[in-house]
Amino acid sequence: MAKTFFLVLAAAIGLFATASSFSPEPASLVVERVPSNVTPYVLRYSTGDAYQIGADIYRVLVTEQSSGGAFTLFTESGRENLQITTHRHQRYYETFFAIRGGMTMWINEETRALQASDFATVPQNQNHSFQFTEPDTLMASFIAPGGFEKWIYNVSEPFSSEFDAPFPPDQPLPYPVDKIIAAAADGSFDITIAPDAALSHNMTNGTSNQGLPWHNRNSDLPGNPDEPYFVANNRGPKFLHRSEGQVIAPLVSRNETSGNATISIITIRRRALGSEAPLRKSSGSQVMLVLDGQLMISLAGQNESLLTGDVVFVPPDTKYSYWSDVAFTRLYVGATSGDDGLADQLMRDAEDWGFALYPST
Incomplete structure (x- = not known):
């Protein structure tokens, strides 16, 4: 009887020790979709929600909700395509970083051919446009404050790929001109279309302005929030x-x-x-x-x-x-x-x- 009691007591103590030492594993940082609240997360390449506008795929990596309103980060990938509608923003400070491929960037009367790791920044109220010029181009855009993704949701179509393809090279959609015009007229997306803006289409050695550095010497940042500028790869x-x-x-x-x-x-x-x-x-x-x-x-x-x-x-x-x-x-x-x-x-x-x-x- 005593032996049985001690065996039961030992088993109970062992069970208690096991239970008390157990702690659940923390939830994985890796997510399939960007969270709707401010929390740490990891998003793998070419995963998450994707949206198609014309021939290009937009992937929103950080949203207004996930950053607490601070900023939006998205990538855009696609093949060479048409120049997007010239426009400006009153609220958003927008940036463009070429990750691979190539693109032409227009900001007011300045134009640059962006290659991998080239950068452009567009302060508020600056007319700008861009165009992918290479068969496999990827660009990242950091915009502050957050919220620009709402425009992407509004004018795009959902995109999915069985193989998580960065973009569908053989399946472009018609460019959603009517949606883009309607979104600009709505006023809530901070998009003002500027079809008559003066843009320079004359470039030599990738630039419309031979007096400013572009892949031939270093450049400094302007030091003020009103001036758009470009920084060539490793030249800042x-x-x-x-x-x-x-x-x-x-x-x-x-x-x-x-x-x-x-x-x-x-x-x-x-x-x-x-x-x-x-x-x-x-x-x-x-x-x-x-x-x-x-x-x-x-x-x-x-x-x-x-x-x-x-x-x-x-x-x-x-x-x-x-x-x-x-x-x-x-x-x-x-x-x-x-x-x-x-x-x-x-x-x-x-x-x-x-x-x-x-x-x-």
Whole structure:
């Protein structure tokens, strides 16, 4: 009898210990759709909701809801196509980053042929247009504040692909001219069509203005929020955080957005064996889009590996650390609010640097 009692007691104690030590695994950071609230998430390349406008596919990676109203980030992919309707925005500060392929960008009377890693920014009330010019083109657009995706939803058709194709090269839809005109007339989407705007179609060596740098020398950021500008691939300001082996190339600083946002390209070397990546947090929302290599991030109790085209969203005041386990990783990083985004933090301890890569030794 006593033996039976002790066996039952031991089993009960073991069961209690097992139950008390059990803790559920945190929910996966990887999502199939952008969340409708502000929370950390990872979205894999060419997944999530997709929308077709003419021959192009728009994928919204960060929304007004998921960023708490701070910004929208979407990609547009497609083949060479027609020039889009010239227009302007009263509220939105819009940017264009060519990831691959090529496109022509018009802003007022300035024109540039954008290749991979070229950049253009369009402040409020500037007439602009663009056109994809290569068979496989991908562009990222960071827009502040958030909400521009509502226009995409309004004028597009849902797109799905059995193979998660970036875009359907052989199945374009008619360009939705009537929807676009109606959306502009509605007034709630902040689109003003400007069909009579003067645009320059005369380019030499990829530019309409031989007096400004374009793939032949470096350029500075304008330092004010009213001036549109272009930055050629690795031809803007660059800074080296020597101890972490990271090169920060600002494309948009807080001076160009009245303190509302920054965009930078950050190039990272492999983490040294045995070293620990520093824990960070920022007062504003951040998004990282992997352009090359492999990003490792520790966020919300999980480690995730991100490859080319993957996106991670980091909410305000959320602790994270990141590093690269491969020789070379390059990120497109957007941040909003405050002066402590990732690029800002790195640049506090960085030096002027005249090169696109970190030192070899």
